[in-house]
Amino acid sequence: xxxxxxxxxxxxxxxxxxxxxxxxxxxxxxxxxxxxxxxxxxxxxxxxxxxxxxxxxxxxxxxxxxxxxxxxxxxxxxxxxxxxxxxxxxxxxxxxxxxxxxxxxxxxxxxxxxxxxxxxxxxxxxxxxxxxxxxxxxxxxxxxxxxxxxxxxxxxxxxxxxxxxxxxxxxxxxxxxxxxxxxxxxxxxxxxxxxxxxxxxxxxxxxxxxxxxxxxxxxxxxxxxxxxxxxxxxxxxxxxxxxxxxxxxxxxxxxxxxxxxxxxxxxxxxxxxxxxxxxxxxxxx
Amino acid sequence: xxxxxxxxxxxxxxxxxxxxxxxxxxxxxxxxxxxxxxxxxxxxxxxxxxxxxxxxxxxxxxxxxxxxxxxxxxxxxxxxxxxxxxxxxxxxxxxxxxxxxxxxxxxxxxxxxxxxxxxxxxxxxxxxxxxxxxxxxxxxxxxxxxxxxxxxxxxxxxxxxxxxxxxxxxxxxxxxxxxxxxxxxxxxxxxxxxxxxxxxxxxxxxxxxxxxxxxxxxxxxxxxxxxxxxxxxxxxxxxxxxxxxxxxxxxxxxxxxxxxxxxxxxxxxxxxxxxxxxxxxxxxxxxxxxxxxxxxxxxxxxxxxxxxxxxxxxxxxxxxxxxxxxxxxxxxxxxxxxxxxxxxxxxxxxxxxxxxxxxxxxxxxxxxxxxxxxxxxxxxxxxxxxxxxxxxxxxxxxxxxxxxxxxxxxxxxxxxxx
Numbered sequence: 001x002x003x004x005x006x007x008x009x010x011x012x013x014x015x016x017x018x019x020x021x022x023x024x025x026x027x028x029x030x031x032x033x034x035x036x037x038x039x040x041x042x043x044x045x046x047x048x049x050x051x052x053x054x055x056x057x058x059x060x061x062x063x064x065x066x067x068x069x070x071x072x073x074x075x076x077x078x079x080x081x082x083x084x085x086x087x088x089x090x091x092x093x094x095x096x097x098x099x100x101x102x103x104x105x106x107x108x109x110x111x112x113x114x115x116x117x118x119x120x121x122x123x124x125x126x127x128x129x130x131x132x133x134x135x136x137x138x139x140x141x142x143x144x145x146x147x148x149x150x151x152x153x154x155x156x157x158x159x160x161x162x163x164x165x166x167x168x169x170x171x172x173x174x175x176x177x178x179x180x181x182x183x184x185x186x187x188x189x190x191x192x193x194x195x196x197x198x199x200x201x202x203x204x205x206x207x208x209x210x211x212x213x214x215x216x217x218x219x220x221x222x223x224x225x226x227x228x229x230x231x232x233x234x235x236x237x238x239x240x241x242x243x244x245x246x247x248x249x250x251x252x253x254x255x256x257x258x259x260x261x262x263x264x265x266x267x268x269x270x271x272x273x274x275x276x277x278x279x280x281x282x283x284x285x
Numbered sequence: 286x287x288x289x290x291x292x293x294x295x296x297x298x299x300x301x302x303x304x305x306x307x308x309x310x311x312x313x314x315x316x317x318x319x320x321x322x323x324x325x326x327x328x329x330x331x332x333x334x335x336x337x338x339x340x341x342x343x344x345x346x347x348x349x350x351x352x353x354x355x356x357x358x359x360x361x362x363x364x365x366x367x368x369x370x371x372x373x374x375x376x377x378x379x380x381x382x383x384x385x386x387x388x389x390x391x392x393x394x395x396x397x398x399x400x401x402x403x404x405x406x407x408x409x410x411x412x413x414x415x416x417x418x419x420x421x422x423x424x425x426x427x428x429x430x431x432x433x434x435x436x437x438x439x440x441x442x443x444x445x446x447x448x449x450x451x452x453x454x455x456x457x458x459x460x461x462x463x464x465x466x467x468x469x470x471x472x473x474x475x476x477x478x479x480x481x482x483x484x485x486x487x488x489x490x491x492x493x494x495x496x497x498x499x500x501x502x503x504x505x506x507x508x509x510x511x512x513x514x515x516x517x518x519x520x521x522x523x524x525x526x527x528x529x530x531x532x533x534x535x536x537x538x539x540x541x542x543x544x545x546x547x548x549x550x551x552x553x554x555x556x557x558x559x560x561x562x563x564x565x566x567x568x569x570x571x572x573x574x575x576x577x578x579x580x581x582x583x584x585x586x587x588x589x590x591x592x593x594x595x596x597x598x599x600x601x602x603x604x605x606x607x608x609x610x611x612x613x614x615x616x617x618x619x620x621x622x623x624x625x626x627x628x629x630x631x632x633x634x635x636x637x638x639x640x641x642x643x644x645x646x647x648x649x650x651x652x653x654x655x656x657x658x659x660x661x662x663x664x665x666x667x668x669x670x671x672x673x674x675x676x677x678x679x680x681x682x683x684x685x686x687x688x689x690x691x692x693x694x695x696x697x698x699x700x701x702x703x
Contacts, residue, residue, distance in 0.1 A: 112377070112438070114372060144364075147303060153306070156363075189312045
């Protein structure tokens with residue numbers, strides 16, 4: 001099944017560092033706003049050129065991180081499992097994410113209020129498995145419900161390094177059998193589980209991982225990353241992908257990069273369900 | 286699998302999901318061992334297909350309670366939750382008017398739910414409801430099925446819910462002498478004296494008593510007995526149906542109950558029309574209170590209620606004649622009115638009514654004292670069978686019961702006056 005890749009972005013109109021909720025954020029290391037706008041626009045252009053259709057979520061004053069649409073929800077066909085942000089500072093985003101997704105035909109599923117879950121930032125399909133980060137932002141207890149709802153295997157992976165607080169900062173599926181990852185973000189169990197589950201696992205070195213190399217957006221064979229990841233780009237080319245670097249330093253200050261700025265609405269390239277017809281009974285809209 | 290004989294503290298934990306290929310189960314086991322504990326696998330179910338979740342129940346042991354707590358805290362992060370320390374599972378209601386599948390079905394016993402590690406007492410305890418949670422205020426209360434709104438946070442499953450059944454001793458109050466719930470053979474005098482004491486003490490301590498009555502109170506000629514208790518403010522509320530009020534008013538207007546002379550016991554000519562004429566007269570007045578105010582109704586149970594400010598609720602049924610204008614004909618509305626009015630009741634006397642006794646029994650929490658008096662033992666048995674275990678039953682005719690109750694209450698008043 002082939003569709004136009006469809007991505008949700010939110011312009012950085014009100015983007016800035018207004019609080020500190022991860023190891024990257026420092027209020028005294030502010031964002032150069034005009035530069036952030038330039039970098040965001042350039043990323044949007046890269047994605048359009050790669051063949052994606054971009055939809056926009058309206059920015060909201062007082063919600064600086066709404067720009068990171070990857071954290072809005074986990075998308076599975078026409079179902080959106082809405083995020084329940086761990087930090088109060090981001091909880092205000094939930095109603096705006098819900099409103100947009102509902103208005104655009106998604107059936108909303110909410111996890112219990114006692115569970116933290118940060119959407120596609122912490123849950124990525126690779127083949128038939130949903131690989132899901134826990135401990136930093138998302139609660140392992142929510143993953144069993146998600147597995148039951150979607151009827152798929154969910155593999156929780158503990159995130160052990162505070163600089164890689166969402167799984168999309170240290171792992172990115174490129175296709176149903178290939179993914180990039182930074183081993184230092186996982187413990188031994190996580191590394192072993194990933195090795196067993198993903199047939200072609202490409203390692204990212206620490207220096208490039210720190211530049212958010214793993215926080216990549218995949219559109220067909222194009223892999224968009226922050227600039228300054230030559231080693232990864234070389235490996236991607238060897239594996240038949242077309243890497244594109246675009247500077248996203250202003251967003252790295254806030255703990256995000258290319259992938260964090262996007263939410264794939266029609267399923268990531270690595271999502272196995274995307275290539276299968278039929279709608280799961282539990283999630284039928 | 287791995288059991289240390291020197292362990293002194295133990296607790297069972299469960300871990301579920303895709304715990305095998307994610308190596309979560311191995312990690313949990315290693316964490317236990319790494320922290321100086323040990324474990325036994327009590328149960329382990331491996332998902333058959335790739336998408337099927339697995340489940341493991343482990344008994345975790347440690348040399349000290351402190352060490353055990355430390356281990357439990359460590360493994361909780363990886364989803365291994367102590368069965369005893371599990372938070373209740375909450376899901377949003379997907380539709381209005383029905384619970385989600387697997388909802389926790391309540392009893393009338395004191396219940397607590399665990400939210401964020403804290404045990405919260407469930408309010409408005411009532412059997413056959415669900416439990417709705419207000420996470421912000423950390424409140425839990427029983428919610429009837431019909432009142433579910435979409436998005437309500439409801440408890441599902443049994444994890445994180447604990448019930449504290451009322452023991453016989455806790456509920457013994459003055460009725461220790463009755464070991465069986467239904468007393469047919471026991472001396473009635475002692476029982477009635479103790480019920481009178483309960484009623485007297487309830488009034489004296491400023492608490493509220495409820496009377497649930499059936500029309501037999503009128504048929505048996507007991508209106509004056511009950512009227513005396515109402516005048517004495519021994520009851521704060523009356524729950525009944527159309528029949529009790531109608532026959533009481535019929536007696537006040539015509540001296541008959543269903544056409545039979547209450548004083549003479551003989552059938553009066555055209556007496557069968559009396560109850561309908563009574564209803565009609567009250568309907569023309571607009572309400573029972575209006576009829577009292579206009580001087581139409583000058584005696585009886587309903588008259589005493591109006592005159593003494595005793596709140597009454599009349600719940601209708603399908604076979605009602607009329608009904609009287611005060612009767613609530615919507616069953617769900619009547620149920621809700623009754624639910625609201627039992628909140629501050631501490632003693633309940635049910636006399637000669639099957640339907641209303643069961644209806645009220647369904648609403649009352651198990652710690653409210655209930656005495657059910659009926660000539661038919663099956664009424665009391667039914668109440669018990671349907672879960673109102675706290676009910677003490679007395680099988681006797683209504684008239685001698687109420688007559689004795691009045692004289693016992695009067696004796697207590699006289700003794701107190703000295």
